[in-house]
Structure formats: structure tokens, C-alpha cells
Amino acid sequence: MISSTYPSWVTAESLQKDDTAEHQAALNKLIIEVRAKLDTGIGQKILQEAWSSVTRHFFEGEPIFAAALLLRAGAKISPGDLKHLRKLAEKIEPPSVKNMNVGLCGPGRAQFMAALDSYKHGIPRNFCEPSCFCCGKTEVDTGRPPFSCKSCKDKGLEGWYCDRACQKKDWQQHKKTCGKPTGVTKAF
Numbered sequence: 001m002i003s004s005t006y007p008s009w010v011t012a013e014s015l016q017k018d019d020t021a022e023h024q025a026a027l028n029k030l031i032i033e034v035r036a037k038l039d040t041g042i043g044q045k046i047l048q049e050a051w052s053s054v055t056r057h058f059f060e061g062e063p064i065f066a067a068a069l070l071l072r073a074g075a076k077i078s079p080g081d082l083k084h085l086r087k088l089a090e091k092i093e094p095p096s097v098k099n100m101n102v103g104l105c106g107p108g109r110a111q112f113m114a115a116l117d118s119y120k121h122g123i124p125r126n127f128c129e130p131s132c133f134c135c136g137k138t139e140v141d142t143g144r145p146p147f148s149c150k151s152c153k154d155k156g157l158e159g160w161y162c163d164r165a166c167q168k169k170d171w172q173q174h175k176k177t178c179g180k181p182t183g184v185t186k187a188f
């Protein structure tokens with residue numbers, strides 16, 4: 001028996017086979033349903049609540065996580081919010097015990113910025129796709145799959161780049177975590 005929070009057409013079997021065409025179809029249907037709900041004004045409320053929590057809890061990550069939900073569904077985000085989200089993500093400090101912003105700097109930040117750049121209402125953004133550690137773009141943005149940093153690939157780790165220029169530009173950052181399993185590669 002699976003959780004009643006899933007729509008009836010999501011079966012225990014379809015959840016297990018997460019890379020099948022059947023699962024993809026179920027997921028796409030779910031995303032459309034979630035988007036329709038968010039676009040009734042709920043999405044806007046979630047984001048507003050998250051903005052107010054930045055001052056209440058001093059945690060800047062909350063609007064970013066709320067926006068990631070909206071981006072994942074391709075739900076409505078106002079031009080003003082897109083602008084503010086970009087400013088917020090730009091100034092987030094590296095992770096520390098205090099701010100808990102693990103994943104919201106480096107590759108995670110680039111991934112989020114690229115999602116904001118390519119935002120179109122009705123087009124869901126898949127944060128599971130490999131994204132360039134430097135510019136955050138995915139195959140959807142560039143038209144070709146990113147390649148992996150060799151040292152990371154040899155160790156079964158992630159280190160994605162859309163081209164050599166991005167790899168070169170990011171090296172000063174990436175060399176700190178290259179080949180190390182502790183490196184944060186994604187925000188979501």
C-alpha cells in the first residue's frame with residue numbers, strides 16, 4: 001500500500017520503475033496537475049511566505065527552495081520575483097554551520113541561475129539533469145549533453161561541463177573538491 005498523498009494512478013510498481021516510460025508519463029501528468037494547483041495563486045503564496053521567512057529566520061535558502069518547486073513544475077513566477085531570486089542567489093555566502101546554505105553556492109547556485117535564465121511558464125525544469133558546474137546549463141539549454149571531468153568520472157563522482165571554456169573558468173573552484181566525494185554538486 002502506498003501513501004494516499006499520491007494520486008490513484010501512481011502505483012507502487014510505477015514508483016519502483018522510476019526510469020521507465022510508464023513512470024515518466026505518470027510523472028509528467030503529476031507535474032501538470034501540480035502546476036495547475038500552484039497557478040491558482042498557491043505558488044505565489046508559497047513564495048511570499050518564503051520571502052518573509054528570510055527576515056524571520058535569517059535563512060536565505062527558503063525562497064530558493066520555494067522557487068525550485070515552482071520551476072520544477074513550470075508554474076507562474078512573476079518577473080519581479082525572478083529578478084529578486086537572482087539577486088538573492090548571487091549574494092548567498094558559502095555554506096557554514098550558521099547559514100546551512102549547503103548546495104546553494106558553486107555548482108548548485110549555477111544550476112539555479114540557469115533555471116531562472118531559461119524560465120518559461122509551462123515548461124518544467126528538471127534539476128536531476130547533469131548541469132555545468134560553471135554556468136549551470138543542461139543539455140536542454142545547450143543542445144548537447146555535458147561531459148564529465150575525467151578525475152571525477154574515474155572515481156564515479158560528478159563534475160559536469162558544457163565546454164572546455166567553462167571547465168577552465170571553474171577550475172580554481174572545482175580543484176578544491178575534484179575527485180573528493182564530499183563535493184556538493186547540486187542544490188536540489
Ligand SMILES: [Zn+2]
Pocket residue numbers: 132133134135136137161162163166
Ligand atoms: Zn557551462
Ligand SMILES: [Zn+2]
Pocket residue numbers: 149150151152153158159174177178179
Ligand atoms: Zn573533477
